[in-house]
Amino acid sequence: MATSLETAGQNKPVLVIGASGLDVVGQLEDRLQDGTSNPARIRTSFGGVARNVAENLARLGQPVNLISAVGADQIGTDVLQHTTRSGVDTSAVIQTEHHPTGFYMAVLNTQGQLMFAVDDMRALSHITPEYLKEQDTLFKNASMLFVDANLTPQTLRTALSLARKAKIPVAADPTSSSLTEKFKSHLNRFHLMTPNSNEAGILSGIPFEASNKESAVEAARSLVNQGVQVVLISLAEFGVCYATSKTNGHIPAIRTRIKDPTGAGDALSAAVIFGLLNDINLDDSIRLGVSAASLTLRHRGSVYPDLTLEKLYDQLLV
Numbered sequence: 366m367a368t369s370l371e372t373a374g375q376n377k378p379v380l381v382i383g384a385s386g387l388d389v390v391g392q393l394e395d396r397l398q399d400g401t402s403n404p405a406r407i408r409t410s411f412g413g414v415a416r417n418v419a420e421n422l423a424r425l426g427q428p429v430n431l432i433s434a435v436g437a438d439q440i441g442t443d444v445l446q447h448t449t450r451s452g453v454d455t456s457a458v459i460q461t462e463h464h465p466t467g468f469y470m471a472v473l474n475t476q477g478q479l480m481f482a483v484d485d486m487r488a489l490s491h492i493t494p495e496y497l498k499e500q501d502t503l504f505k506n507a508s509m510l511f512v513d514a515n516l517t518p519q520t521l522r523t524a525l526s527l528a529r530k531a532k533i534p535v536a537a538d539p540t541s542s543s544l545t546e547k548f549k550s551h552l553n554r555f556h557l558m559t560p561n562s563n564e565a566g567i568l569s570g571i572p573f574e575a576s577n578k579e580s581a582v583e584a585a586r587s588l589v590n591q592g593v594q595v596v597l598i599s600l601a602e603f604g605v606c607y608a609t610s611k612t613n614g615h616i617p618a619i620r621t622r623i624k625d626p627t628g629a630g631d632a633l634s635a636a637v638i639f640g641l642l643n644d645i646n647l648d649d650s651i652r653l654g655v656s657a658a659s660l661t662l663r664h665r666g667s668v669y670p671d672l673t674l675e676k677l678y679d680q681l682l683v
Contacts, residue, residue: 383415553592
């Protein structure tokens with residue numbers, strides 16, 4: 366069974382485990398032409414789902430420890446320095462000489478919507494079950510565990526086992542459609558899950574379009590029935606649908622011009638986690654998450670660098 370937030374404790378750090386790396390995102394200036402180079406605006410930023418969540422949490426003032434792996438290369442060093450400066454404790458991040466720092470490469474259309482992406486997260490294979498067991502104290506001292514689906518199945522199982530022994534709740538992001546299946550056998554271990562519409566369709570067995578809020582709520586309720594305590598399904602410009610054992614509903618998106626969708630879901634997850642750990646009710650926590658996602662959508666980068674709780678509330682009042 367998933368652990369309740371009532372036992373979490375607000376002042377303890379969130380333990381975040383998963384990917385760190387460099388995001389390379391190109392936005393096309395015209396229609397994509399196959400077989401040739403396409404003019405685009407290209408930017409880089411530090412990324413990785415877990416790392417993004419950790420940085421967002423730290424910028425909101427939440428203590429956070431990150432377990433991840435990067436290469437023993439200049440990019441890996443830069444990732445660690447930036448993440449540490451943002452307020453994240455990175456002392457448990459491994460630098461390995463056997464794989465390069467993780468890369469995520471994405472192509473956006475002229476409207477800023479994701480067309481396709483590729484990634485290389487082999488460095489994360491060095492986060493092994495044995496390594497997690499060596500970090501047992503981080504689990505015991507945490508208020509919550511957050512995991513992304515880049516972990517190997519064995520490492521994921523170990524992380525969930527250590528969280529259960531430490532009696533801390535677990536939040537999870539399925540990360541991508543290709544990785545979502547890893548979470549299917551662990552649904553009753555998750556307190557909070559934040560899939561997008563595609564990932565929720567895979568997990569629930571109820572495929573649906575992001576515009577179909579009724580089906581999204583049905584999928585969220587299905588996941589609750591399978592053991593997840595709180596399910597938030599991100600529907601991009603159509604907002605967020607959610608469900609618990611007691612309630613369900615829909616929070617609309619904030620109208621905003623999309624510059625870059627990368628990291629918006631991670632900002633949503635982080636702000637919701639922050640809200641729930643600080644005794645903010647679920648509806649208001651989700652609204653903070655939608656606000657954080659909106660700020661990130663307007664920023665050409667994976668994390669909005671000036672994120673504060675005050676800015677989240679200010680945006681909700683506009």
